[in-house]
Amino acid sequence: MIINHPLLGPRDSSEFVYLGDANLINRPNWQEDSALEHFVDYGYLRDNIAGVHRELWFHEYGDRSWLVVTRDTVSHEITEVRLASDVAIKEGR
Amino acid sequence: MKYSGFRVIKEALTGHRGWGPAWRSPDPSSEYDYVIIGGGGHGLATAYYLAKEFKQSKIAVLEKGWIGGGNVGRNTTIIRSNYLLDGNEPFYEFSLKLWEGLEKELNYNAMVSQRGILNLIHSDAQRDAFVRRGNAMLLNGADADLLTTEQIKKRYPFLNTDNARFPIKGGLAQHRGGTVRHDAVAWGYARAADSCGVDIIQNCEVIGFKIANGTCLGVETTKGFIKAKTVGACVAGSSSRLMQLAGMRLPIESHVLQAFVSEGLKPLLPGVITFGAGHFYCSQSDKGGLVFGGDIDGYNSYAQRGNLPVVEDVCEGGMAIFPMLGRVRLLRMWGGIMDMSMDGSPIIDKTDISGLYFNGGWCYGGFKATPASGWVYAHLLATKEPHKTARAFRFDRFSKGLMIDEKGMGNQPNLH
Numbered sequence: 001m002i003i004n005h006p007l008l009g010p011r012d013s014s015e016f017v018y019l020g021d022a023n024l025i026n027r028p029n030w031q032e033d034s035a036l037e038h039f040v041d042y043g044y045l046r047d048n049i050a051g052v053h054r055e056l057w058f059h060e061y062g063d064r065s066w067l068v069v070t071r072d073t074v075s076h077e078i079t080e081v082r083l084a085s086d087v088a089i090k091e092g093r
Numbered sequence: 094m095k096y097s098g099f100r101v102i103k104e105a106l107t108g109h110r111g112w113g114p115a116w117r118s119p120d121p122s123s124e125y126d127y128v129i130i131g132g133g134g135h136g137l138a139t140a141y142y143l144a145k146e147f148k149q150s151k152i153a154v155l156e157k158g159w160i161g162g163g164n165v166g167r168n169t170t171i172i173r174s175n176y177l178l179d180g181n182e183p184f185y186e187f188s189l190k191l192w193e194g195l196e197k198e199l200n201y202n203a204m205v206s207q208r209g210i211l212n213l214i215h216s217d218a219q220r221d222a223f224v225r226r227g228n229a230m231l232l233n234g235a236d237a238d239l240l241t242t243e244q245i246k247k248r249y250p251f252l253n254t255d256n257a258r259f260p261i262k263g264g265l266a267q268h269r270g271g272t273v274r275h276d277a278v279a280w281g282y283a284r285a286a287d288s289c290g291v292d293i294i295q296n297c298e299v300i301g302f303k304i305a306n307g308t309c310l311g312v313e314t315t316k317g318f319i320k321a322k323t324v325g326a327c328v329a330g331s332s333s334r335l336m337q338l339a340g341m342r343l344p345i346e347s348h349v350l351q352a353f354v355s356e357g358l359k360p361l362l363p364g365v366i367t368f369g370a371g372h373f374y375c376s377q378s379d380k381g382g383l384v385f386g387g388d389i390d391g392y393n394s395y396a397q398r399g400n401l402p403v404v405e406d407v408c409e410g411g412m413a414i415f416p417m418l419g420r421v422r423l424l425r426m427w428g429g430i431m432d433m434s435m436d437g438s439p440i441i442d443k444t445d446i447s448g449l450y451f452n453g454g455w456c457y458g459g460f461k462a463t464p465a466s467g468w469v470y471a472h473l474l475a476t477k478e479p480h481k482t483a484r485a486f487r488f489d490r491f492s493k494g495l496m497i498d499e500k501g502m503g504n505q506p507n508l509h
């Protein structure tokens with residue numbers, strides 16, 4: 001798979017390390033009363049979608065940036081790649 | 094029909110006209126006591142033990158494709174019970190004992206071959222870890238044998254024991270481990286279950302659950318609605334997709350694992366060997382092909398095919414211990430979808446929906462578990478109580494902090 005890095009252009013996926021579902025950006029607030037329950041969900045439960053999936057990849061053997069990659073888990077086709085920092089800011093993190 | 098040597102001779106003399114189909118292909122009834130979703134090894138074994146051991150009837154197995162088309166027919170066929178943790182080891186040893194009697198039990202030649210498995214050791218720290226694991230195995234009634242480099246050289250003279258980076262310092266052997274012909278396991282259980290009256294319904298995909306007031310009343314399928322008192326999900330790599338239909342999110346990610354077979358070679362590799370410093374394991378099939386594999390690709394996938402970086406990684410691992418592999422040509426490769434759980438161990442439990450049960454999270458190691466998984470799942474479905482070797486495989490272990498994490502990797506499925 002080739003990941004089209006927003007800053008560096010097309011890079012081989014083997015330069016990256018995979019973390020998982022991009023919802024991991026949305027870390028629960030630890031001060032909430034229901035924090036424990038939310039952290040169990042956050043840590044252990046996944047949608048595990050068959051189809052279009054937003055996921056976090058880390059450019060370990062490159063510029064060490066985190067990316068949000070939109071990829072189809074059935075065909076492996078990648079349709080969008082963005083810097084995770086941009087996504088996080090846009091989502092109000 | 095009972096299979097026997099006598100039968101083979103008789104059929105040979107009479108033109109092989111007496112062999113019938115090994116199981117029926119019935120249309121589904123409108124109602125069953127037990128509906129098992131998924132005709133893989135686990136689903137078929139569950140149905141068989143439900144009928145045979147737990148004396149239940151009105152059982153159906155619903156398979157969306159054909160039986161044996163999932164991971165039960167895609168794996169690298171290794172069986173073993175060399176686990177460390179209390180939650181796992183008694184279960185896998187129970188499974189290995191069932192393998193030892195399986196062919197007689199099913200009257201089917203599944204080619205169970207206890208040729209032994211050897212995990213190589215490459216450092217002193219790794220030896221300590223393997224000694225500990227071996228002791229845990231012995232305590233649970235399994236066999237374990239710590240081998241020296243000399244003993245290994247004798248059995249496997251072609252291994253490169255002096256690799257500069259990863260020299261072979263010994264190995265942990267389980268002589269009762271080995272390989273089994275994978276599709277024969279599916280066929281053997283299917284035939285035996287069918288002869289106990291189980292309906293095996295192929296090309297019947299479950300597309301929904303009928304749930305009212307927190308109780309599961311049956312399943313919607315491509316062959317219509319089927320009413321059921323008890324529904325047991327057992328769909329391995331498709332677990333999240335299926336349980337989503339019942340509104341559940343699981344502690345599972347689906348990942349692709351690849352397997353490779355070389356051209357046929359003369360007998361060369363007497364048992365199963367695993368590289369301890371990278372991801373590579375290998376055995377030789379009775380047809381002569383080297384059957385090998387390594388790591389999962391590492392990203393969510395439902396594609397049943399992997400990518401080249403893992404092919405390279407697996408072959409590098411192979412070359413490190415097994416230099417003569419360099420001249421061998423690869424014949425076939427394929428992928429299967431693994432239900433990777435958050436701690437690397439399976440789940441066999443009831444759900445919050447009454448009458449709906451779940452079996453999954455097998456990661457890359459569920460083939461060896463097939464007989465025990467079927468037995469303990471049948472136990473749970475029939476008695477509503479977990480079997481004594483499967484009490485730890487609960488859903489709530491993640492919220493309670495009771496993970497069964499053999500590798501200590503945490504909630505990162507691609508590292509288990």
Ligand SMILES: Cc1cc2nc3c(=O)[nH]c(=O)nc-3n(C[C@H](O)[C@H](O)[C@H](O)COP(=O)(O)OP(=O)(O)OC[C@H]3O[C@@H](n4cnc5c(N)ncnc54)[C@H](O)[C@@H]3O)c2cc1C
Pocket residue numbers: 130131132133134135136155156157158159160161162163164165166167168169170171172297298299300327328329330331335350351352386427428429430431455456457458459460461462
């Ligand atoms: C390459 C590879 C190598 C492996 N090597 C080993 C090994 O050496 N040793 C080991 O112990 N394990 C190994 N495994 C793991 C092992 O194969 C699996 O853990 C195990 O087979 C899973 O259980 P199963 O046989 O029931 O799964 P499957 O055979 O996958 O059965 C699940 C069935 O459910 C069906 N299904 C899915 N959705 C639906 C639906 N909605 N309705 C109806 N049916 C449905 C599928 O079609 C499938 O037939 C390996 C796996 C792979 C892919």
